[in-house]
Amino acid sequence: MKITTKINLLTTVWMLCILMIINFVVFFLFMKTTVNMEEKVLLQKAEDIIKGFDTNQSSSNIEPKLKDYLTDHTFIRIIQPKNKVVHEVTNDQLLSKKIKGKYTTTKQSQTRLISAENGEEEVLIVRLPIKHGNNESLEIGERLSGLETRKEILRGILGFCTILATVLSLLGGRWLANMVMRPISNMINTMEEIEKSGVPKKIVIQNKTRDELYTMASTFNRMIDRLQENLAKQAQFVSDASHELKTPLTIIKSYANLLRRQGLENQDIAEEAIHAIHTEATRIQKMTDTFLDLANLENENVLEINKINLVSLCESILKQLKEVYKREITLHFEENPITIYADELKIKQVIIILLDNAIKYSQENIEVFLDKKEKHAMIQIKDYGIGIPVDEIDNIFERFYRVDKARSRETGGSGLGLHIAKRIIKLHKGHLKINSKEGSGTKVELFLPIYNEQIQD
Ligand SMILES: Nc1ncnc2c1ncn2[C@@H]1O[C@H](COP(=O)(O)OP(=O)(O)OP(=O)(O)O)[C@@H](O)[C@H]1O
Ligand SMILES: [Mg+2]
Structure with a gap:
C-alpha cells in the first residue's frame, strides 16, 4: 500500500473515532439537558396543581379541575397509600394502562420506556406528596414524543456531519499527503533516473520552506x-x-x-x-x-593518531636526508619536546616532501625551525634557492603542477608532492603557508594543532 494511502486512511479512521466520541457526548448531553428541562416544567405543573388543590372539594369537582392541566399524551392521578388511585384524568389510555400508579411521600421523578404505536417511547413521570391533604400524592405522566422527534433530527444532523467530515478528511488527507509526499516522490524518481542512466542528477526543490x-x-x-x-x-x-x-x-x-x-x-x-x-x-x-x-588519502579515516615529539622526528629525518643527499640542513628549536597528536608516518611524509623540494630547488644551506604558536606547533623550512614566481604560488598545490616543466623533468618531480602534503595537513586540521621570492628562496610554514580532537574525545 502506498504511504500516501496509508496516511490518508489512518488519519480518516482516527478522525472518525474522534467524531464518534464527540457525537456520543453531544447526544448524551443533549438528551440529559432536554429531559431535565421537561422534568422541571412537569414538576412546576405538579406544584401548581397541588397549590390549587382543596381536599374538601367533592370528588366530582376534582377531576374536571385536573383535566384543565392535561396536555398532549398525559395522565394526572391522585394516589393514596397502597398505590390506590382515587382520581385519574388522562387523554392517553395506552399510557395510563402501561404506567401503574405509585404512592409517594417524597418528591420523585423518573423516565421509562414503553412500547407505543410506533416503536418505543420515553415517558416522564413525576410524583409529589400533597402535604395538606390526607396522605395523598399527585402523579403526572407524560409521553416525551417531542423529544423523540428532536432525537431523530439530532441523529440525522450528527450522521450527516460525520459522513461529510469523513469525505472531507479523505479528500483533504489525500491532498495533504500528496503535498507532503511530492518532494519524496521527486526524489524517488530522480534516484530511479540516476540508477537507470548512471548519471548523478539533482532534485528540483520547488518549495523552499525550511522543513x-x-x-x-x-x-x-x-x-x-x-x-x-x-x-x-x-x-x-x-x-x-x-x-x-x-x-x-x-x-x-x-x-x-x-x-x-x-x-x-x-x-x-x-x-x-x-x-x-x-x-x-x-x-x-x-x-x-x-x-x-x-x-589512500581519499579515505578520511586513514589517520593513526599518536603522541609525537616533533623535535626528535625532525632530527631523525634530517639525519637520513643529510646522509643521502650530502646537503647541509640545520635544525633550530628553543623548546624540546614539542609534542603534538598526529599520524607520525604522514607527518614524516609531509616534512620529507617539503625538504625534498628545498633540496631539489636550491643549492645552499637549508634551515628548519621548530616552534610553538598559540594552539599550533610550527615547522618552518627555509631554502635559499630559485624561489617561486608570486603568481604561481597558488597553483603549486594543484595535482601535477610544476612551475618549470622542463626543469622539473631534470629534477624528477611529478608535481604531486605539495598536493599530497596539503591533503595530509588538511586531514590533521592544520594549514600550510608559502612565502617565496623568485631568485632568493622559499619559506614554507607548516602549522599543526597541538591537540587533536580525535585524541581528546
Ligand atoms: N622550495 C621550492 N623552491 C622552488 N620551487 C618550488 C619549491 N617547492 C615547490 N616548488 C615548485 O612547485 C612545484 C610543485 O611542487 P611539488 O612538490 O608538488 O612537485 P614536484 O617537486 O615537482 O614533484 P614531486 O614532489 O611530486 O616529486 C615544483 O615543480 C616547483 O616548481
Ligand atoms: Mg616536490
Missing part, C-alpha cells in the same frame, strides 16, 4: 554535488595520470625501438638507452607509488 523535507532534498543535492565533484576529480586524475605516464612510456618505447634497430652493436647508444629506460621506469614506479598514496 525536514527541504533539508532532506538539499542534503541529497549536496550529496549529488559531492559525487559529481568526486567523479570529475576522478576523471581529471585518470586523464592527468595517463598524461604523466605517457611521457616516460614514450621515452622507454623509443629507446627500446632504438635498441631493437641498432641492437647492442653501438655500445654508447646501448648504454644511453638502458640508462634512460631505467630512469624512466624508476620514475613510473615512483609515480605509481604516489598515486597509491593519493588514493
Whole structure:
C-alpha cells in the first residue's frame, strides 16, 4: 500500500473515532439537558396543581379541575397509600394502562420506556406528596414524543456531519499527503533516473520552506554535488595520470625501438638507452607509488593518531636526508619536546616532501625551525634557492603542477608532492603557508594543532 494511502486512511479512521466520541457526548448531553428541562416544567405543573388543590372539594369537582392541566399524551392521578388511585384524568389510555400508579411521600421523578404505536417511547413521570391533604400524592405522566422527534433530527444532523467530515478528511488527507509526499516522490524518481542512466542528477526543490523535507532534498543535492565533484576529480586524475605516464612510456618505447634497430652493436647508444629506460621506469614506479598514496588519502579515516615529539622526528629525518643527499640542513628549536597528536608516518611524509623540494630547488644551506604558536606547533623550512614566481604560488598545490616543466623533468618531480602534503595537513586540521621570492628562496610554514580532537574525545 502506498504511504500516501496509508496516511490518508489512518488519519480518516482516527478522525472518525474522534467524531464518534464527540457525537456520543453531544447526544448524551443533549438528551440529559432536554429531559431535565421537561422534568422541571412537569414538576412546576405538579406544584401548581397541588397549590390549587382543596381536599374538601367533592370528588366530582376534582377531576374536571385536573383535566384543565392535561396536555398532549398525559395522565394526572391522585394516589393514596397502597398505590390506590382515587382520581385519574388522562387523554392517553395506552399510557395510563402501561404506567401503574405509585404512592409517594417524597418528591420523585423518573423516565421509562414503553412500547407505543410506533416503536418505543420515553415517558416522564413525576410524583409529589400533597402535604395538606390526607396522605395523598399527585402523579403526572407524560409521553416525551417531542423529544423523540428532536432525537431523530439530532441523529440525522450528527450522521450527516460525520459522513461529510469523513469525505472531507479523505479528500483533504489525500491532498495533504500528496503535498507532503511530492518532494519524496521527486526524489524517488530522480534516484530511479540516476540508477537507470548512471548519471548523478539533482532534485528540483520547488518549495523552499525550511522543513525536514527541504533539508532532506538539499542534503541529497549536496550529496549529488559531492559525487559529481568526486567523479570529475576522478576523471581529471585518470586523464592527468595517463598524461604523466605517457611521457616516460614514450621515452622507454623509443629507446627500446632504438635498441631493437641498432641492437647492442653501438655500445654508447646501448648504454644511453638502458640508462634512460631505467630512469624512466624508476620514475613510473615512483609515480605509481604516489598515486597509491593519493588514493589512500581519499579515505578520511586513514589517520593513526599518536603522541609525537616533533623535535626528535625532525632530527631523525634530517639525519637520513643529510646522509643521502650530502646537503647541509640545520635544525633550530628553543623548546624540546614539542609534542603534538598526529599520524607520525604522514607527518614524516609531509616534512620529507617539503625538504625534498628545498633540496631539489636550491643549492645552499637549508634551515628548519621548530616552534610553538598559540594552539599550533610550527615547522618552518627555509631554502635559499630559485624561489617561486608570486603568481604561481597558488597553483603549486594543484595535482601535477610544476612551475618549470622542463626543469622539473631534470629534477624528477611529478608535481604531486605539495598536493599530497596539503591533503595530509588538511586531514590533521592544520594549514600550510608559502612565502617565496623568485631568485632568493622559499619559506614554507607548516602549522599543526597541538591537540587533536580525535585524541581528546
Ligand atoms: N622550495 C621550492 N623552491 C622552488 N620551487 C618550488 C619549491 N617547492 C615547490 N616548488 C615548485 O612547485 C612545484 C610543485 O611542487 P611539488 O612538490 O608538488 O612537485 P614536484 O617537486 O615537482 O614533484 P614531486 O614532489 O611530486 O616529486 C615544483 O615543480 C616547483 O616548481
Ligand atoms: Mg616536490
